[in-house]
Amino acid sequence: MDSTVTSRSERLLISARKQLGRFDFECDVDLPLAGVTALFGASGSGKSTMIYLVAGLHQPDAGRIAIGSRVFHDSAARIDIPIERREVGVVFQDDRLFPHLTVQQNLLFGLRRAGTRAQHARVTLDAVVDLLGISALLARRPHTLSGGERQRVAIGRALLAQPRLLLMDEPLAALDAPRKAEVLPYIERLRDEFDVPILYVSHSVDEVLRLARRVVVLDKGRVVAAGDIDEVLQQPAVARLFPAIEAGSVLPCVVRDHDARYALTMLEVAPGVMLRVPRVDLPLGTALRVRIPARDVALALSQPMDVSTVNRVAGSVVNMTPLDGALVDVGVRIGSSSSTVLRSRVTLEAAERLALAPGLAVWCLIKSVALDRATLLLPAEPLRPPSSPAANEVWGALPR
């Protein structure tokens, strides 16, 4: 972990129980607050409940919620800090802009109430307006804005209240795909430019992978897993919950080379293991993630030389999970010393014919055309040269 972040970051403790009608939420997590932490799960898994408990919009039936030494709620000690004194910003799924105020008045609503924190504000109006590209909107009223513009203003308003923690409750869920694509880069920018930890609720794998570094996975009101995103999403218990992840692997990688003639880019996914993908215009050394659909990975017992597939990666089978419809999900550890696992989906017939079993050496064949721009996910961290300490931690398996 980045030492500068660690030394400054506080921890968020949520140990709480909450009954909402027939929905029962119980959670006990202790998270470092730095960068973006995703709360990930299907609808009704308790992601928003968790956010509401931290903001004070829900009161736990029992439990304790605290950031560092600041206790927000402690049922046993009968402590419950009112919402307005928690200094926690919230961006809701619906923008919740005040219709009777202009964009500028909306933006200043929280700043005007931030008291002494506003005097040495880390986040200024100019900086926010500039970052979110909303200078042309300041005099307008919310009902004249588009959905994407409204959500950008809502994000700015929450930031300007100088929160110690920003909670984002599916801020893109109410937007259509083009509007999502419009707002997402702004969220990436605020993550990179302002030093405000973010809890980001989402049920979209792509959003989570693009924005977050840590993830808390929830299912039916319980925390299933929490931790570094690349590790958590590989856990079978987590993968089983989410077909979108199960159907593929997400591998951290680094841009190593470009091939102009064939318009290919070489990505190193494990020490010495290169993937050739259609050219991406990113500088050498850029760390990113590549998502490889399991159905685009074929297996062979020996290195086939006479096929068109350009990506042939040696590895060994680590696990096999039977799936519905006579299919088998095969996990293959690639490279010699890495823990990187590539998932392949083969038919049961093929698995038996090849006598696939854990420990067996195999070759993974990955069609490079399957790895287009859409499956390459931008860095989840500000761009850093891969030799920096932070990158080594995140991409620990890679050589310097």
Add this chain to the structure above:
Amino acid sequence: MLTPTEITALRLSLQVALTAVTFSLPLAVLVAWLLSRFEFPGKTLLDAVVHLPLVLPPVVIGFFLLVLFGTKGPIGGWLYETLGIRLIFTRNGAALAAAVMSFPLLVRAIRLSLEAVDRRLEAAARTLGATRLDVFTSVTLPLMLPGILSGCVIAFAAALGDFGATITFVGNVQGETQTLSLAIYSLTQTPDGDAAALRLVLISLTLALVALFVSEWLARRVRRFIGRA
């Protein structure tokens, strides 16, 4: 154009109605807020008491006022002895009668507008550092404004028109409690008073129409202002 007596009655009516609405408005907001946002013992009773003037004959309300606010009544007696305020047979008494009669209309309009305010906006305001009171004055109240305005206009019109409670409580004293309605009534009881009564009726009609138009215009402006149009 208008005779001095007509002007006196018109000015008195306007003054009485304006006083009634001005003084009952804060109380109406409070009552509407209590009724729509809180559960408490006696809530049904409060709701019923507020709505009594709508369902009781105005004369009965006037009688209640007489009993409570007369110079010998429990409240009126105290007011008279300690503060020297006499309500009976005065224009302030007329304003009180008009206020009581129009109060349910005012509360209903305000309550409706309060219930239409999006509670999610209030929650958002809290997360931005606003206390409950701050949320009420800076978010809830502005969003209720159209309802408050239209409630005021309806209450104003009702206050202008009250007859039964007013005449029972404060009598029919020219220049002090004889509002337009009471003046019309007096003229219809006078031989050859019909023509004069008709003039007052036309004044009342004009007043009512102006009030309706002003309310409509204001409500539209405010709605456009807060972006609901």
